[in-house]
Amino acid sequence: xxxxxxxxxxxxxxxxxxxxxxxxxxxxxxxxxxxxxxxxxxxxxxxxxxxxxxxxxxxxxxxxxxxxxxxxxxxxxxxxxxxxxxxxxxxxxxxxxxxxxxxxxxxxxxxxxxxxxxxxxxxxxxxxxxxxxxxxxxxxxxxxxxxxxxxxxxxxxxxxxxxxxxxxxxxxxxxxxxxxxxxxxxxxxxxxxxxxxxxxxxxxxxxxxxxxxxxxxxxxxxxxxxxxxxxxxxxxxxxxxxxxxxxxxxxxxxxxxxxxxxxxxxxxxxxxxxxxxxxxxx
Amino acid sequence: xxxxxxxxxxxxxxxxxxxxxxxxxxxxxxxxxxxxxxxxxxxxxxxxxxxxxxxxxxxxxxxxxxxxxxxxxxxxxxxxxxxxxxxxxxxxxxxxxxxxxxxxxxxxxxxxxxxxxxxxxxxxxxxxxxxxxxxxxxxxxxxxxxxxxxxxxxxxxxxxxxxxxxxxxxxxxxxxxxxxxxxxxxxxxxxxxxxxxxxxxxxxxxxxxxxxxxxxxxxxxxxxxxxxxxxxxxxxxxxxxxxxxxxxxxxxx
Numbered sequence: 001x002x003x004x005x006x007x008x009x010x011x012x013x014x015x016x017x018x019x020x021x022x023x024x025x026x027x028x029x030x031x032x033x034x035x036x037x038x039x040x041x042x043x044x045x046x047x048x049x050x051x052x053x054x055x056x057x058x059x060x061x062x063x064x065x066x067x068x069x070x071x072x073x074x075x076x077x078x079x080x081x082x083x084x085x086x087x088x089x090x091x092x093x094x095x096x097x098x099x100x101x102x103x104x105x106x107x108x109x110x111x112x113x114x115x116x117x118x119x120x121x122x123x124x125x126x127x128x129x130x131x132x133x134x135x136x137x138x139x140x141x142x143x144x145x146x147x148x149x150x151x152x153x154x155x156x157x158x159x160x161x162x163x164x165x166x167x168x169x170x171x172x173x174x175x176x177x178x179x180x181x182x183x184x185x186x187x188x189x190x191x192x193x194x195x196x197x198x199x200x201x202x203x204x205x206x207x208x209x210x211x212x213x214x215x216x217x218x219x220x221x222x223x224x225x226x227x228x229x230x231x232x233x234x235x236x237x238x239x240x241x242x243x244x245x246x247x248x249x250x251x252x253x254x255x256x257x258x259x260x261x262x263x264x265x266x267x268x269x270x271x272x273x274x275x276x277x278x279x280x281x282x
Numbered sequence: 283x284x285x286x287x288x289x290x291x292x293x294x295x296x297x298x299x300x301x302x303x304x305x306x307x308x309x310x311x312x313x314x315x316x317x318x319x320x321x322x323x324x325x326x327x328x329x330x331x332x333x334x335x336x337x338x339x340x341x342x343x344x345x346x347x348x349x350x351x352x353x354x355x356x357x358x359x360x361x362x363x364x365x366x367x368x369x370x371x372x373x374x375x376x377x378x379x380x381x382x383x384x385x386x387x388x389x390x391x392x393x394x395x396x397x398x399x400x401x402x403x404x405x406x407x408x409x410x411x412x413x414x415x416x417x418x419x420x421x422x423x424x425x426x427x428x429x430x431x432x433x434x435x436x437x438x439x440x441x442x443x444x445x446x447x448x449x450x451x452x453x454x455x456x457x458x459x460x461x462x463x464x465x466x467x468x469x470x471x472x473x474x475x476x477x478x479x480x481x482x483x484x485x486x487x488x489x490x491x492x493x494x495x496x497x498x499x500x501x502x503x504x505x506x507x508x509x510x511x512x513x514x515x516x517x518x519x520x521x522x523x524x525x526x527x528x529x530x531x532x533x534x535x
Contacts, residue, residue, distance in 0.1 A: 070439045071439075072435060072438055072439055089441070090438060090439050090440060090441040090442075091441065092440070092441060094439065096435075096436075096439045098432055098435070098436070100432055102430075102432045102433055102435075102436050104433065104450070104451065104454070105531055105532070106454045106455075106457075106529075106531040106532075115436075115437075115440075115450070116440050118450065119437065119440045119441065119442045119446055119450070120440050120441065121441070154531060174440075
């Protein structure tokens with residue numbers, strides 16, 4: 001059932017269309033006078049409709065990985081491709097949610113969700129001509145994440161978990177092909193986090209988009225993803241890939257099944273090996 | 283809640299002002315203070331009534347120079363704050379100069395302005411402008427410079443250009459800073475125009491006060507002061523109202 005191995009990662013088991021591809025991507029940048037080697041030789045292929053999680057310690061370059069897909073930064077070596085075309089800057093194919101909800105405090109919930117429509121071409125011009133269908137869509141999305149009736153509220157009137165749900169809706173409103181999630185539940189309490197796992201799973205099943213989730217919570221990664229990648233400490237490398245075959249829709253009870261815990265221990269063990277290697281080097 | 287708000291917002295400060303005048307009147311009468319040293323509020327009021335035509339004309343002049351100087355300061359302060367807030371290079375290049383300029387007492391500039399523009403309206407407008415643009419520029423710059431990179435990333439990841447980022451995030455984020463500075467700047471603008479009028483003008487409340495004091499019409503001098511204070515309060519209240527309307531989100535009632 002479970003397969004865990006340490007290899008350079010390449011996945012050919014799926015027949016689907018490749019949506020994101022990293023080809024030997026490395027990234028170095030200067031930060032406050034220091035040369036930082038953030039990513040090293042990343043090869044990664046993500047199929048359309050897949051749910052991929054990248055787990056790893058803080059500061060290993062997980063966020064950088066997402067920013068490369070979002071086009072917020074460009075690789076110093078290798079190339080990142082979306083649907084076969086190299087990423088040269090931000091595109092409308094991508095929606096992103098961050099660790100902080102990053103809602104604009106001067107906009108009420110609904111207007112925060114609608115924000116991308118005011119910017120993303122070509123939706124922008126349609127949106128300004130006829131706002132109503134988009135408002136209805138935003139309200140439907142808010143309903144999916146159990147926030148009906150909160151559309152007129154200001155962000156500060158919502159709890160952290162609610163704000164994060166609004167942030168998810170905002171990332172999805174322009175129907176991106178790829179949803180990038182940067183530790184979206186990292187700042188939430190355990191109960192809220194597990195609740196939002198289910199919300200996210202529902203959204204993914206409903207929206208049929210590709211999700212790439214970055215997290216330092218291994219249980220979160222296993223619960224949500226089809227494929228879990230483990231990233232090493234800086235410079236970040238992908239060191240293992242594990243398939244999660246627990247059927248969907250998953251429930252929180254699945255976290256206590258033998259399959260889940262076995263997989264958890266397996267991956268945990270891999271991380272131990274990675275850490276050990278790093279320890280020997282230094 | 284509603285009536286409590288009105289009490290603290292309007293009635294309480296009103297009572298404090300009335301109380302101050304009562305104490306003032308009381309002190310002047312009990313200690314028999316001479317009118318040319320400290321006139322009683324009643325004699326200031328009498329002077330206001332007696333000279334109201336003249337005071338009105340001078341007050342309008344002062345209000346006019348103040349507002350023109352203030353509007354120039356808003357435009358210039360916004361532009362400067364925008365430049366300084368957005369570009370670290372311009373910030374570094376201009377900041378010492380701005381600090382130095384702001385340290386100069388503006389009254390020292392009035393003679394220079396008089397040489398350039400002669401006495402009257404223009405030096406008053408310029409002094410009001412020079413004294414009030416600095417807080418606007420500094421606040422706008424601070425608002426922009428402290429803009430969270432995460433908020434910018436949200437827009438950048440959607441492919442927003444610089445102008446869109448400014449319109450959707452930079453501008454609204456800066457508005458609370460901007461309005462806070464307007465309240466300070468508008469009262470400073472009065473200081474500027476009155477300073478200039480006392481030194482180099484033949485119109486305005488500042489000029490009126492100088493003339494009155496040279497004739498020992500001390501109640502009239504104080505009447506001028508009261509008029510300036512009243513105009514300051516009214517304009518401050520106007521901008522406070524605008525601030526509440528436009529940036530209420532920053533104050534979470």
